[in-house]
Structures are given as structure tokens and as C-alpha cells.
Amino acid sequence: xxxxxxxxxxxxxxxxxxxxxxxxxxxxxxxxxxxxxxxxxxxxxxxxxxxxxxxxxxxxxxxxxxxxxxxxxxxxxxxxxxxxxxxxxxxxxxxxxxxxxxxxxxxx
Amino acid sequence: xxxxxxxxxxxxxxxxxxxxxxxxxxxxxxxxxxxxxxxxxxxxxxxxxxxxxxxxxxxxxxxxxxxxxxxxxxxxxxxxxxxxxxxxxxxxxxxxxxxxxxxxxxxxxxxxxxxxxxxxx
Numbered sequence: 001x002x003x004x005x006x007x008x009x010x011x012x013x014x015x016x017x018x019x020x021x022x023x024x025x026x027x028x029x030x031x032x033x034x035x036x037x038x039x040x041x042x043x044x045x046x047x048x049x050x051x052x053x054x055x056x057x058x059x060x061x062x063x064x065x066x067x068x069x070x071x072x073x074x075x076x077x078x079x080x081x082x083x084x085x086x087x088x089x090x091x092x093x094x095x096x097x098x099x100x101x102x103x104x105x106x107x108x
Numbered sequence: 109x110x111x112x113x114x115x116x117x118x119x120x121x122x123x124x125x126x127x128x129x130x131x132x133x134x135x136x137x138x139x140x141x142x143x144x145x146x147x148x149x150x151x152x153x154x155x156x157x158x159x160x161x162x163x164x165x166x167x168x169x170x171x172x173x174x175x176x177x178x179x180x181x182x183x184x185x186x187x188x189x190x191x192x193x194x195x196x197x198x199x200x201x202x203x204x205x206x207x208x209x210x211x212x213x214x215x216x217x218x219x220x221x222x223x224x225x226x227x228x229x
Contacts, residue, residue: 030120036153043203044145044153050213080215087153091214095207096167097155108169 002026004090012082012108019075022104023088031067032091038082110134110218112204117223121196130187130204138182141207144165146200194227
């Protein structure tokens with residue numbers, strides 16, 4: 001089974017800061033990697049699909065990159081409304097899903 | 109607009125059963141594969157199960173295999189999760205989510221609000 005890891009597990013940054021989260025797969029997953037945002041008490045929301053494609057309606061300050069085993073998720077200028085936990089997610093060719101452990105983002 | 113509404117959660121004793129439902133509207137349910145994802149209190153997201161659009165293919169996480177059964181009623185636009193032999197570690201918010209393929213990438217693009225299951229004696 002493919003395992004997903006994320007780092008850091010949590011971070012604090014100031015409004016306007018650039019924030020980067022990394023996600024690593026235990027084996028090559030090409031670009032079958034999505035990123036989700038989950039605010040407290042809410043369901044997750046997909047932000048990035050296919051490693052680097054911005055979901056419709058998602059602000060352009062969010063971006064993703066990488067392929068193979070190493071991926072990044074970036075918020076170019078952190079906003080107060082971005083306080084949330086972010087998860088990477090892989091799906092295999094049978095659409096079985098694996099989530100990373102999550103990264104909690106706070107405002108400093 | 110697209111809506112997914114879970115129901116059926118509650119408090120249940122270990123070893124007992126519970127059936128969750130996910131009522132959908134605003135899209136052609138029969139076209140879409142669906143998933144259940146759960147989240148234990150204070151923990152991360154855990155994928156539970158997948159069902160294909162026609163209901164013929166189903167996959168389960170190892171943690172629930174043999175205990176949970178997923179079904180899809182395209183005539184009622186509804187998804188069900190039959191949970192048997194429940195354990196304390198099944199305590200979580202359970203979300204149903206739609207799988208949508210965009211540019212040959214799959215995402216869980218729409219989610220319900222979740223229903224809480226508490227397994228406790």
C-alpha cells in the first residue's frame with residue numbers, strides 16, 4: 001500500500017507570508033495527487049487536483065507542484081481565511097484513496 | 109445545486125450495527141462513483157469505501173473490510189453504508205463524497221456535512 005506523509009504537521013505564519021507544505025508518497029504516484037482544505041467543523045474542499053491544477057473558483061494564491069513521490073502545496077500570501085488543515089490525497093487506478101496526515105495552518 | 113445529506117448516525121454499543129444514508133440531489137447520481145470518508149474526533153481524514161457509478165465495483169479500507177457494506181440506489185439517488193460489528197475505533201464523523209473526473213484526474217469534489225457515529229457502551 002502507498003503511504004502518504006506530510007510536513008510540517010503544523011505551522012504558524014503571518015498574514016501575507018508564503019506558506020509551503022510538502023507531501024511525499026512511498027512510491028511513484030505520477031501526478032495522481034490532490035490537495036484539500038478543511039476548516040474546523042466543516043467538510044473538506046478540494047483546492048488542487050492532478051498535483052498542479054487549480055480547482056474552479058479557488059483563489060490563485062493557492063498552487064501545487066511536483067510529480068512522482070514529492071509534491072508541494074503553496075499559499076503565496078497567507079490570508080486570515082486560510083486558517084485550516086490541509087491534506088494531500090492520492091488515488092490509485094481503482095480509485096481507492098489515501099490521505100496524508102494533514103498540516104494545520106495557523107496565523108502567528 | 110448539488111447537495112449531499114448524510115443521516116443515520118448516533119450512539120451505538122460495540123458489536124451492534126448501524127446504517128448510514130446519503131441523500132443526493134442536484135446532479136445525475138447514476139453517473140458518479142461515490143466514497144465514504146470518516147474522521148475520528150481530533151484526527152485526520154480516513155477513506156472508508158468506494159463504489160462505482162453503477163454499483164458493481166466496491167472497495168473498502170482494510171480497517172472496515174468484512175464489516176461494512178456499501179450500496180448505491182440510483183433510482184433513489186441515495187448511497188448507503190451498512191456498518192456491522194462496530195468497534196470503539198469506528199467512532200467518527202462519516203462523510204459521503206462524490207467522485208468527479210476532471211481532465212482524467214479524479215477528485216472528491218462535493219461532500220456532505222457529515223453524520224456522527226459514536227460507538228460506546
